[in-house]
Amino acid sequence: MTGVTYAGELCIDLAAISDNTRRLDELAGSAGVMAVVKAGGYGHGLVPSALAALRGGATWLGVAQLAEALALRAAGITAPVLSWLYVPGADLEAAVAAEVDLAVSAPWGLEAVAEAARATERTARVHLKVDTGLGRNGVLHGQAYTDLLHRARALEAEGAVAVVGIMQHFAYADSPGHPEVLAQVARFDEAVAQAEAAGCRPQVRHVANSAATLTNPSLAYDLVRPGLAVYGLSPVPDLGGPQDYGLTPAMTWTAPLSQVKAVPAGQGLSYGHEYHTPTDTLVGVLPLGYADGLPRAATNVGPVQVAGERHTVSGRVCMDQVVIDLGPDSPAQAGDRCVLWGTGRDGEPTAQDWADATGTISYELITRVGERVPRRYLGAEATWPLR
Numbered sequence: 521m522t523g524v525t526y527a528g529e530l531c532i533d534l535a536a537i538s539d540n541t542r543r544l545d546e547l548a549g550s551a552g553v554m555a556v557v558k559a560g561g562y563g564h565g566l567v568p569s570a571l572a573a574l575r576g577g578a579t580w581l582g583v584a585q586l587a588e589a590l591a592l593r594a595a596g597i598t599a600p601v602l603s604w605l606y607v608p609g610a611d612l613e614a615a616v617a618a619e620v621d622l623a624v625s626a627p628w629g630l631e632a633v634a635e636a637a638r639a640t641e642r643t644a645r646v647h648l649k650v651d652t653g654l655g656r657n658g659v660l661h662g663q664a665y666t667d668l669l670h671r672a673r674a675l676e677a678e679g680a681v682a683v684v685g686i687m688q689h690f691a692y693a694d695s696p697g698h699p700e701v702l703a704q705v706a707r708f709d710e711a712v713a714q715a716e717a718a719g720c721r722p723q724v725r726h727v728a729n730s731a732a733t734l735t736n737p738s739l740a741y742d743l744v745r746p747g748l749a750v751y752g753l754s755p756v757p758d759l760g761g762p763q764d765y766g767l768t769p770a771m772t773w774t775a776p777l778s779q780v781k782a783v784p785a786g787q788g789l790s791y792g793h794e795y796h797t798p799t800d801t802l803v804g805v806l807p808l809g810y811a812d813g814l815p816r817a818a819t820n821v822g823p824v825q826v827a828g829e830r831h832t833v834s835g836r837v838c839m840d841q842v843v844i845d846l847g848p849d850s851p852a853q854a855g856d857r858c859v860l861w862g863t864g865r866d867g868e869p870t871a872q873d874w875a876d877a878t879g880t881i882s883y884e885l886i887t888r889v890g891e892r893v894p895r896r897y898l899g900a901e902a903t904w905p906l907r
């Protein structure tokens with residue numbers, strides 16, 4: 521082994537990302553796939569994940585922030601990229617110059633995009649982001665949307681913008697039977713009809729995140745917009761796990777034990793002694809903690825595979841370390857590689873297991889693995905340089 525693997529290693533299977541994307545492309549039927557690679561490819565690495573998704577058949581990439589879109593362009597990626605979150609004063613000129621599509625959620629945003637288009641002497645490509653009921657960003661359906669639409673038409677006539685897309689995001693996609701899903705779809709269809717009646721010619725209508733893509737093919741429209749499923753995790757764990765949807769988790773987090781030692785029965789472990797050994801036993805120390813992205817809520821509940829067996833974090837999660845009661849007969853030794861989460865194929869815990877144990881969702885765990893953890897990419901050959 522070379523190098524110092526202090527806080528373990530995050531192994532990213534890029535072939536799994538490509539395969540998952542291919543699977544989502546199949547599910548989407550004739551619709552295309554916009555792979556969502558925001559938040560550093562959900563913690564898997566922005567550019568490597570984007571390239572892997574493109575190899576798997578994605579034809580678009582979606583990100584939240586402008587800086588993420590520009591980083592994709594800086595890496596030489598020429599596929600269509602959509603960014604949907606920016607604030608007044610953002611460098612929209614850089615985005616327009618880099619041919620990044622921009623979602624428009626408010627009148628000020630439309631004017632700012634048009635201004636950036638004039639300054640760069642280009643036509644900015646915009647996607648109207650309609651709040652059909654999520655109650656987050658987006659222009660609210662109804663009068664606010666109608667007003668924005670008319671202003672967009674005027675700017676189209678001027679040549680400043682082209683409305684190339686209309687999009688919305690679901691509040692309840694993870695509860696496929698919830699009536700609000702279809703209510704949002706109805707409002708979206710109305711918004712599309714209004715845009716067409718006003719003279720807009722959007723090429724792509726897109727509404728479906730991972731949950732909608734997996735559970736309701738009729739919501740694919742022209743483009744699906746999955747994030748989590750690209751990385752092989754299920755957004756609807758109560759309905760089905762990754763294998764039920766033909767997906768493979770792409771992230772495996774391992775770390776070596778820094779110490780194994782014998783302690784007597786009744787020994788308190790870690791700060792505040794929230795765990796006491798029930799018997800004479802062996803305890804292992806893992807050199808990672810909440811600063812590395814392990815949730816502190818994993819105290820006494822986080823699952824870890826050590827020497828092929830499932831164990832549980834024993835006592836409090838610290839900033840840099842956790843302790844595990846391995847039982848008196850464990851063969852584990854310092855240096856043995858433990859698995860925090862992985863595919864689950866060899867009995868190791870998954871990110872979903874960690875989410876269940878700590879009362880959160882897998883999204884939160886995978887996007888928060890800390891900077892101290894080195895990343896290693898599998899299947900990265902032929903991905904770099906791009907051209």
Ligand SMILES: *Cc1c(COP(=O)(O)O)cnc(C)c1O
Pocket residue numbers: 556558604689728729730731745746747748749755
């Ligand atoms: C994050 C995001 C997605 C992807 O959501 P998943 O649940 O990860 O599939 C799609 N669209 C928008 C607007 C988003 O913010």
